[in-house]
């Protein structure tokens with residue numbers, strides 16, 4: 452199963468607003484499997500399709516230590532939120548950077564599963580924070596957007612320098628998955 456290339460800040464493609472998923476077919480299911488493999492390999496606890504340059508409203512998550520809680524959210528909407536708090540966040544698209552972000556610590560989300568079936572679920576703690584972090588990706592937003600422009604510019608310069616020193620590894624572009 453191929454690993455997908457993860458876009459990194461400040462790549463402008465990360466600013467794309469994702470369109471709804473309308474077709475629930477084998478290609479979508481394959482993309483979901485590839486996203487899980489890519490997330491586990493990274494390793495990360497969540498991955499939005501936007502991060503692998505597929506601009507559709509789809510994300511995967513697994514906050515467990517043993518890959519025992521894989522969750523898929525397609526066309527997600529937060530229908531209720533409460534208990535604002537702060538948590539330290541990181542992002543596979545902003546490697547090596549961690550900072551505090553304020554978000555709802557308890558949410559109710561409505562989404563579709565890989566068969567297109569609508570479900571609702573309550574999430575709290577890291578699951579709630581991760582879901583909101585991933586949904587931001589679908590709207591072209593990154594956690595560094597919550598930081599000061601001074602911090603964000605510093606992060607951008609640091610990542611640009613690191614990227615210059617470490618040219619791209621050849622990995623499979625994701626785009627093909629949905630169009631096969």
Ligand code: GNR
Nearest residue numbers: 495496497498540541542543584
């Ligand atoms: O792996 C990840 N860890 C994480 C930690 C705190 C808050 C959010 C996250 S999501 C991140 C993976 C990622 O970048 N998903 O978009």
Ligand code: NI
Nearest residue numbers: 541542543544
């Ligand atoms: Ni992220």
